Amino acid sequence: MIPGEMTYIEAQGAGGPEVLAPKRGPVPRPGAGEVLIRVTGAGVNRPDLAQRSGRYPPPAGASPVLGLEVSGRVASLGEGACGFKSGEEVIALLAGGGYAEFCLAPAPQCLPLPPGLSLVEGAALPEALFTAWTNLFEHGHAKAGESVLVHGGSGGIGTIAIQLLRAFGARVFTTAGSEEKCEACLKLGAEAAINYKTHDFVEKLREITAGKGVDLILDMVGGDYLRRNVEILAEDGRLLQIAFQKDSEIRFNFLPLLTKRLTLRGSTLRSRSVAEKGEIAKALKKKVWPQIEAGKVKPVIFKTFPLAEAASAHRVMEAGGHIGKILLAAG
């Protein structure tokens, strides 16, 4: 039975976590090609914080409700939406709408819950897996034996990126902001974890790689890290930029791009088409689901809050002490 009304989290104007409050409203109806999901878990992501504070408006046509990833059961299917059955356990990447008891997802962006995970755990995967896979393996062509630096190794993206790279045979180095976070990165399979508050990662990696540098870098920091990343990339190295938590405007000498034949590539997931996200989903199911089933890739969950406590979940993410993902449990 699908009820007429549901609880969702409304951002009552732009502002701090206090603007988030539970509200009642109609359950959305699936359009052509869409799946209506009865939400079990929803991931909290940094773009949600930016959207809540008015700095990152949802793209045209997307739900104004926060939430870029969920897990749950298929409640109904819109015309032409195929590949899933009513009641099936799925996870989905969304353009919005996840902080709710029900949400809509384009069918190509849904995947069956990977074997061995609880339905709530599944909510921790879509953003991190789609982002890490497309950047590291599709854009960055990560290969077994290559050395990869993952900045923010203890974050939602970082914890999955480390495990994925290890599962496919790469050597992984990370940065993190405390000894506890570095320890967590090592446990996930990183060969070295550098506390960026006490050590210079360029110096440390020069030592570790005997001067060669690293083949690939996943960066979400930006600012002065751009120059330092270019400095520590090996010949034919690739830099994948997925966010700028520091400045996106910086002046430095790009000459090493020529002399070391470097590639610098950036992307955002949210702005990509349903078809493109669907292709990433197919690759994940084929290549990564077996790794999850084998226990080589597992979501790291810091804390799960009831949906109604979304504001508290945002406060915890803003405080920055988390290791892994923060989730909301809707049902």
Ligand SMILES: NC(=O)c1ccc[n+]([C@@H]2O[C@H](COP(=O)([O-])OP(=O)(O)OC[C@H]3O[C@@H](n4cnc5c(N)ncnc54)[C@H](OP(=O)(O)O)[C@@H]3O)[C@@H](O)[C@H]2O)c1
């Ligand atoms: N482009 C895309 O397609 C895409 C998709 C998804 C997410 N993102 C972005 O990727 C970023 C990470 O997402 P997330 O879910 O992993 O967020 P998260 O869990 O909050 O992690 C943020 C990470 O950034 C690290 N960090 C911040 N300042 C740093 C610095 N100066 N040096 C090294 N690390 C630093 C933090 O490390 P400490 O806690 O140790 O300080 C933390 O691990 C966010 O900005 C998000 O918006 C981009």
